[in-house]
Amino acid sequence: MKLKISILLSIISIIISAQTGSLNVNVYDEFSKKPLSAEINVKQLIKNVSGTGNIIVSELQSGTYNLEISSEGYETGFLNDINVVPNQNLTFSVGLNKIAKNIDEVVITKRQYKTTAESPLSLRNITSEEVQKNAGSTRDVSKAILSFPGVGSTATFRNDLFIRGGSSAENKFYIDGIEVPVINHFQTQGASGGPRGIITIDFVKDVDFYSGAFPASRNGALSSLFEFNLKQARKDKLGYKAVIGLDDMQLMADGPLSKDQSWTGLFSVRKSNLQLLFKAIGLPFLPSYYDATFKVSKKYKSGDELFFLGLGAKDSFKFNDDAEKTLTNLTLIDQLPISPQWNYTIGAGYRHLAQNGNWLLTMSRNMLDNQALKYYRNIETPDNLLYNYKSQESENKIRFDRNFNWADYQFSSGANVNFSKYYNNSTVKNVTQNTVNFDDILSEINVFQYGMYVQTARKFFDDQLQFSAGARFDASNYNEKTSNPLEQFSPRISLSYKLNPEFALNFNTGIYYQLPAYTALGFIENGKFTNENSLKYIRNSHIVGGVEYNGKNNLRLTVEGYYKKYRNYPFSLRNQISLANVGANFGVVGNEPLDSRGFGETYGIEFLAQKRTVNNFYGIMAYTFGYSKFSNAAGNLLPSSWDSRHIVAITAGKYLNRNWNLGARFRMQSGLPETPYDLQRSALVNIWNIANGPLQDFTLLNSTQGNLSHQLDLRAEKKWVFKKWQLTAYIDVVNAYGSKSPSRLPVVNLQRDANNNGIIANPTDPQNQQYYLLQTGESDRSTPLPYFGFIFEF
Numbered sequence: 001m002k003l004k005i006s007i008l009l010s011i012i013s014i015i016i017s018a019q020t021g022s023l024n025v026n027v028y029d030e031f032s033k034k035p036l037s038a039e040i041n042v043k044q045l046i047k048n049v050s051g052t053g054n055i056i057v058s059e060l061q062s063g064t065y066n067l068e069i070s071s072e073g074y075e076t077g078f079l080n081d082i083n084v085v086p087n088q089n090l091t092f093s094v095g096l097n098k099i100a101k102n103i104d105e106v107v108i109t110k111r112q113y114k115t116t117a118e119s120p121l122s123l124r125n126i127t128s129e130e131v132q133k134n135a136g137s138t139r140d141v142s143k144a145i146l147s148f149p150g151v152g153s154t155a156t157f158r159n160d161l162f163i164r165g166g167s168s169a170e171n172k173f174y175i176d177g178i179e180v181p182v183i184n185h186f187q188t189q190g191a192s193g194g195p196r197g198i199i200t201i202d203f204v205k206d207v208d209f210y211s212g213a214f215p216a217s218r219n220g221a222l223s224s225l226f227e228f229n230l231k232q233a234r235k236d237k238l239g240y241k242a243v244i245g246l247d248d249m250q251l252m253a254d255g256p257l258s259k260d261q262s263w264t265g266l267f268s269v270r271k272s273n274l275q276l277l278f279k280a281i282g283l284p285f286l287p288s289y290y291d292a293t294f295k296v297s298k299k300y301k302s303g304d305e306l307f308f309l310g311l312g313a314k315d316s317f318k319f320n321d322d323a324e325k326t327l328t329n330l331t332l333i334d335q336l337p338i339s340p341q342w343n344y345t346i347g348a349g350y351r352h353l354a355q356n357g358n359w360l361l362t363m364s365r366n367m368l369d370n371q372a373l374k375y376y377r378n379i380e381t382p383d384n385l386l387y388n389y390k391s392q393e394s395e396n397k398i399r400f401d402r403n404f405n406w407a408d409y410q411f412s413s414g415a416n417v418n419f420s421k422y423y424n425n426s427t428v429k430n431v432t433q434n435t436v437n438f439d440d441i442l443s444e445i446n447v448f449q450y451g452m453y454v455q456t457a458r459k460f461f462d463d464q465l466q467f468s469a470g471a472r473f474d475a476s477n478y479n480e481k482t483s484n485p486l487e488q489f490s491p492r493i494s495l496s497y498k499l500n501p502e503f504a505l506n507f508n509t510g511i512y513y514q515l516p517a518y519t520a521l522g523f524i525e526n527g528k529f530t531n532e533n534s535l536k537y538i539r540n541s542h543i544v545g546g547v548e549y550n551g552k553n554n555l556r557l558t559v560e561g562y563y564k565k566y567r568n569y570p571f572s573l574r575n576q577i578s579l580a581n582v583g584a585n586f587g588v589v590g591n592e593p594l595d596s597r598g599f600g601e602t603y604g605i606e607f608l609a610q611k612r613t614v615n616n617f618y619g620i621m622a623y624t625f626g627y628s629k630f631s632n633a634a635g636n637l638l639p640s641s642w643d644s645r646h647i648v649a650i651t652a653g654k655y656l657n658r659n660w661n662l663g664a665r666f667r668m669q670s671g672l673p674e675t676p677y678d679l680q681r682s683a684l685v686n687i688w689n690i691a692n693g694p695l696q697d698f699t700l701l702n703s704t705q706g707n708l709s710h711q712l713d714l715r716a717e718k719k720w721v722f723k724k725w726q727l728t729a730y731i732d733v734v735n736a737y738g739s740k741s742p743s744r745l746p747v748v749n750l751q752r753d754a755n756n757n758g759i760i761a762n763p764t765d766p767q768n769q770q771y772y773l774l775q776t777g778e779s780d781r782s783t784p785l786p787y788f789g790f791i792f793e794f
Contacts, residue, residue: 021084022058023092024235027069027077030095031403031410033351033358034303038071038096060084062721064129064655066613069094078112080612081129085793087724089236092205099463112554112612114208117410117457117468120496121506121546121560122212124148128204128231130618133653135663136713136734138247138787140197141207141226142184147651149560149606149622150211152644152669154742159184160193162642163211164562165602165628166223167580168193169517169589170540174218175199175228176295178309178347178364179397183226185289185315186341189370189391190517190589198313200268200293202241202252205231212544212562213494213508216453216470217401217414220514222540222566230295230309233264245789248272257296268293279320281783284329285336289315303353309364312344319378328780331749335693337374337387337587343367347397357404367394372587376692386692387428389588393518395420409458412470418449422518424591431691432574432592433698441591443524449476449515451485468494474513474537478521481536481596488513488537504548506560513537516570520579520590534595536568554612561605562626569598569630575698576633581641600630600640616655623648632701639702645670659719668710673702674745682748683771685760694748694774709742711735711782724794731788741779751775 027038035053042048042057043066049057057067067079074096082092114125126144131137137144142159145151154160160168169191173180184194208227218225238255250270257263275286291313298306317339323329347364370391376384401414424443431437455470470492473485481487492510499505515521516535523530546560570579571594578598582589604626611619624647629637646669653663678697681687687695717730750758751773758772 020059020061021086022056022060022089022236023067023082023084024089024232025055025057025067025069025079026053026091026093026232027055027071028053028093028095029074030097031357031405032353033095033403034353036071036074036096038069041068041070042066043068056089062086062726063659064613069096071096074098080112080127081133081618083129085726086721088239088793089234091232091234093232113550113556113610115496115506115548116215117459117466117496118215118455118470118492118494119210119213119508120466120468120494120504121508121548121558122210122544122562124209124211125206126209127206128201131201131204131207133618133661133663133715133717134651135653135665135715136711136732138732138734139201141199141201141204141228142197145209146667147620147622147649147665148209148211149608149624149647149649150562150604150626151649152624152642152647154193154672158193158195159197160188160191161224162628162644163223164564164604165626165640165642166540166564167191167582167640167642169579170221170223170514171226172218172221172224173226173228175311175345176230176307176309177349177360177362177399177401178345179366179399180228180311180345181366181393181395182313182343182345182368185291185313186287186317186339187343187368188587188589189368189393190519190591195287196272196274196289198291198293198311199228200250200252200270200311203230203254203266203268203293203295205229212542212564214492214510214512215412216455216472216490216492217412219416219451219472219474222512222514222538230266233266233295233297235261235264240792240794242792243789244792245273245787246277247274247787247789262299264297264299266293266295275318277785277787279322281785282320282323282329283783284320284323284332286318286320287315288317289313305351306348307350308346308348310344310346313342315339315341326780327747327749327775327777331693331747334377334749337372337389339370339372341371342369354404356406357402359400359402362397362399364397365395366397368392370588374692376689385427385429386690387426387430389426389428391422391424391426391519391588391591393420393422409456411454411456413452413454415452416450418447420447420449420518421445422447422522424519424522424524428591429690431687431695432572433576435574436687436690437574439525441524443522443529445518445522445529447476447478447515447518447521449474451475464498466494466496474515476515476537478515479532479535482515502549502551504550505546506548507545509543510541512540512542514540516594517590519588520570520592520594523591523593525593530593531595535570536596538569538596539567541565541567553614556608556610558608559605560608561603563603564601566598566600566602566630568596569600570594570596571598571631577698577701578630578632578640580630581702597635598631600628600637602626602628602640613655617653619650619652621650639673641673641702643673643702653715659721661715661717661719663715663717665713666710667713668708669742671706671708671744672742674704674706674743675701676704677745677748679748679774679776683774684768685758685770685772686768688750688758688772704744706742706744707740709739711739712737726793728791728793729788730791731786734785734787735782736784738781738784740781742782743779745779746776747779748774748776 210225233254345366349362451474453472457468475485
């Protein structure tokens with residue numbers, strides 16, 4: 001009997017030990033990147049581990065942990081919601097900020113939430129685990145960001161983010177210091193939105209999301225900046241992860257690539273199932289895609305690092321002829337083009353740890369191939385061709401960044417160059433405010449851009465006051481108005497004053513510039529670049545101030561007020577509107593005659609209450625009240641297409657027993673301004689046959705308002721832990737109750753005869769006076785989108 005009990009206990013012990021994992025935590029100075037001696041406290045356990053540089057935390061039972069990392073002379077760092085998987089050694093990196101002076105009387109707070117000297121406010125950090133458990137995000141960062149203040153959106157199924165009243169063309173994205181212009185499938189050329197993200201969230205450690213106070217090292221951001229920081233690959237052995245979901249299937253691998261573990265790699269491939277989901281729920285369009293991501297790194301004994309990074313996507317599109325013949329579905333099929341697209345970004349970087357800091361050299365190339373084909377009523381005859389659009393953008397970039405200390409100051413400086421090429425070979429028919437246009441485009445243009453920057457920071461008065469100042473210069477050879485870097489001088493100043501360990505006052509002001517999109521720079525008519533003598537860098541001046549409170553139990557409260565003033569915004573000469581009002585749909589932005597007369601302003605106030613996981617509960621509450629106004633043809637400021645006066649987001653979740661996790665998010669947004677249709681002009685036969693839909697009357701720009709938009713997203717997740725692997729089942733329901741369409745504009749199409757042809761009301765009149773009978777109706781309700789699947793981790 002004793003022998004049986006002993007054997008049973010041994011088996012249980014083996015099973016339990018097999019269900020443990022470990023963490024490898026790389027602790028370094030955030031500024032110099034040099035390794036630090038540190039102590040790691042595992043909050044859920046009475047366990048402390050010390051070491052220098054790479055610190056191993058072993059024998060952790062499968063589950064979710066929070067880690068506190070402390071080093072003498074440095075602010076405390078944190079790793080939150082770390083999911084330990086059986087039989088895996090996961091690697092994480094934590095950079096700690098140095099305390100300027102060690103004074104016994106000063107109380108050093110343990111900040112759970114990231115800020116920097118350059119960006120003491122308008123900076124939110126979100127971890128990979130927070131994205132994955134965020135209800136409605138479907139493991140997509142762009143959708144998870146909707147939980148934060150100042151962030152608005154246009155549709156349930158798209159990632160068109162407008163930040164603090166700016167358009168989706170004003171956002172920039174970087175991965176490990178390499179700019180990645182395209183992060184969405186079916187991305188709108190000239191903007192940044194699309195229906196689905198490309199970046200593999202499983203490879204992301206965290207994301208720094210800036211809605212202002214942009215660091216001088218980054219150029220071209222007017223409304224937001226996303227810094228994706230990839231995780232380090234595991235070092236014990238190759239590990240695998242597979243996702244089989246209703247929306248896509250994905251296979252990932254990471255681990256060492258050499259015996260000495262100095263070479264490591266991250267690899268991912270993904271295939272869309274979205275077309276199957278959309279067909280099952282009866283949507284009229286069926287998008288599908290493939291994407292791949294990799295990062296290969298070499299870590300030298302000196303601490304230097306060499307890495308190679310790449311990601312790319314291929315998208316295709318077709319119609320669902322079996323969709324229910326509702327007016328909305330028929331109209332979408334009539335109007336949407338067939339739009340194949342592919343893109344990639346590849347790059348390499350080398351980081352060297354110097355005596356008093358470090359430098360990073362990166363080189364990269366990115367390319368976008370965008371096509372769109374549309375025939376009237378989808379009948380493929382030469383006379384019915386509306387547009388055959390073919391365009392390519394490619395960029396080759398080199399960037400050098402240097403961090404160093406001098407006395408009590410921290411300095412960052414660097415430079416970047418960009419060699420780009422834009423090519424367009426297209427035939428496009430379109431109807432604008434006053435005319436019908438036939439554009440036969442053959443355009444090729446090479447653009448050279450460069451920039452340089454310097455930024456410094458220092459703390460004063462026993463670390464109570466933190467000051468940062470910076471400046472950058474940018475220029476391009478596009479024309480005389482963009483070639484002088486002094487014309488794009490971008491100063492910025494940040495201040496942060498600690499009233500006490502919990503409260504801080506924060507302030508930032510700066511001027512930022514962005515070169516217009518390549519579609520605008522390369523537009524050509526009659527063999528001449530139409531916009532060459534008129535376009536300038538877009539200028540945006542920011543002022544932001546706020547109060548921050550960091551309390552007990554990971555509670556953070558912030559209030560921020562902002563004011564943004566725009567100048568030199570591209571203005572459509574055909575439609576007589578600022579391009580600040582467009583960009584939230586499939587298609588192309590900027591491919592038309594433009595000048596830089598546009599101007600505008602946005603301002604508002606934001607409230608945020610955030611609580612990272614404590615007692616297995618987490619939550620975010622955000623509210624934004626704001627205005628967004630841009631100029632019209634008469635030079636008057638009118639509400640822009642992103643003038644959502646109120647935005648509310650409430651996100652919450654709870655870890656339950658037996659590895660359950662439940663989450664929900666509710667968002668509500670004021671109706672966005674809309675421009676009514678000119679139905680009388682739209683009905684003309686010679687207009688409709690080219691416009692292929694109703695025309696907006698831009699003399700009444702944004703004079704009406706859409707519906708109050710709101711939706712509820714739900715997520716449930718359950719994990720099963722086995723000896724050497726882990727299984728997770730999840731279900732995400734986006735827009736659970738199928739809310740009303742955010743647009744109040746009617747759905748407009750032709751009344752049809754028995755042969756499905758449009759009915760002409762006056763067939764005996766002259767051709768230019770004939771008009772169709774139109775049919776109008778309300779938009780269908782937004783469709784609930786259920787996503788479910790399984791995640792296997794080995």
